[in-house]
Amino acid sequence: MKLTERFLRYVSCPTASCEANEACPSSEGQLALAKLLVMELQEMGAKDAHMDENGYVYAVIPANTEEKKPVIGFIAHMDTSPDCSGENIKAAVKLYEGGDLLLNEEESIFLSPKDFPSLERNIGKHLIVTDGTTLLGADDKAGIAEIMEMADTLLHSDRPHGEIRVAFTPDEEIGRGADLFDVQKFGCDFAYTADGGTLGELEYENFNAASAAVTVYGTNIHPGSAKDKMKNAMTMAMEFNALLPADQVPEKTEGYEGFFHLVGMEGCVETATLHYIIRDHDMEKFEEKKRVFHEAGKTLCQKYGEGTFITVSTDSYYNMKKQILPHMEIIRLAEKAMEEAGVTPVTVPIRGGTDGARLSFMGLPCPNLCTGGENYHGRFEYIPVEDMERCAEILLNIACGA
Ligand SMILES: [Zn+2]
Incomplete structure (x- = not known):
């Protein structure tokens, strides 16, 4: 007692x-x-x-x-x-x-x-x-x-x-x-x-852990005359998220499976930011996940123009x-x-x-x-x-x- x-x-x-x-x-x-x-x-x-x-x-x-x-x-x-x-x-x-x-x-x-x-x-x-x-x-x-x-x-x-x-x-x-x-x-x-x-x-x-973010720069213009001119940072940000593996998220993983976890988003037409945490027990897979993250930004820069997607990641702790x-x-x-x-x-x-x-x-x-x-x-x-x-x-x- x-x-x-x-x-x-x-x-x-x-x-x-x-x-x-x-x-x-x-x-x-x-x-x-x-x-x-x-x-x-x-x-x-x-x-x-x-x-x-x-x-x-x-x-x-x-x-x-x-x-x-x-x-x-x-x-x-x-x-x-x-x-x-x-x-x-x-x-x-x-x-x-x-x-x-x-x-x-x-x-x-x-x-x-x-x-x-x-x-x-x-x-x-x-x-x-x-x-x-x-x-x-x-x-x-x-x-x-x-x-x-x-x-x-x-x-x-x-x-x-x-x-x-x-x-x-x-x-x-x-x-x-x-x-x-x-x-x-x-x-x-x-x-x-x-x-x-x-x-x-x-x-x-335990996990190897990083926090990561992508900031997207769009171009605003009156929606009435936006054809072929507007770049909507928010929809571009959604496109970024869609390039990450859809099954590697916390709600679909367990045990030793790692993930990308979208933890926050804010934005307007001009600019948008998505915040993530990236986790994996295996160091190689952890590095690969960070590579995939930055690669998604590069791919979309080719589509929308240099400097439209800026990705950053910072390691938090290791296994x-x-x-x-x-x-x-x-x-x-x-x-x-x-x-x-x-x-x-x-x-x-x-x-x-x-x-x-x-x-x-x-x-x-x-x-x-x-x-x-x-x-x-x-x-x-x-x-x-x-x-x-x-x-x-x-x-x-x-x-x-x-
Ligand atoms: Zn505790």
Whole structure:
């Protein structure tokens, strides 16, 4: 029950990040949670627990053995997604006995296995849910609670372990979590983010990612006398989009399949811009997709005139697999830790990025571990207490297993 109380305490601090705020952290709530975590770490006896000037929390759990062991890090993020309300969260623990689970009597909101089949494997467990009007914030407060529980256990048990370091980061959900992370100071041989979902998930492959845009320059003229003179930038932009492979979009791809995703468009007759994100796990296919994108612009320039289509692309992050492959022992360690906890590890490719991916490229190999939560970033987010406990046990097994 201690872990659940801990989790609910963190959930009660609203910490949605805010894209529009350039400060770090981007919201006051994150600072309040950071201060609470530092205080708790100090109280449990962690060494050097502190928050830096950017709101990152760091702490050390000293080794309790003379044996030479690697320094292992555990990382979770303090913010919650701004995509769904995270204010005034009314979390509740409910025994799930199958069928529809009532979340909110007044508004008659139910959590149903028809919408969320993951419920089927959680019959008989205690689910932590919301009242159906806000997110829960298990992403990533479950990760924080599990790491804190592990730290507390390590500091009060004789189970031998090497030096363990923990860090809690701000603003992961708005893509800034790794920006000001001090890898040097953290001083770990390798680390894990506890920021995944379903129990058993172990992730070390993510997308290669780029943002891209095409700006189209047309020519406006009175529509009454436009014949053979007008170039409508907006219809030209649609022509550009039609040159991209129609089946390589998020709504038609899964697993290792990459995509072009149109995320925004604005325009008038004179000028139009289309914004895209480009994703692929495979580096060669990723490069090919960017080539296809720029090629589409060149092809249409031949039709409409030089300079009518300007394409740009910027790489955002890369697949961490390349950085993890030389250190597969850290994946084996996590798999062994899961098996010891009675959990079957499942390696899944992430169809997105993680802070760990960026940290891996900053020199800290950093795969991602499950936290047990489901339906992230939405009102139907939930986490089974039993799975959360199992995840904390996995962290403990990793800490003591190297
Ligand atoms: Zn997360």
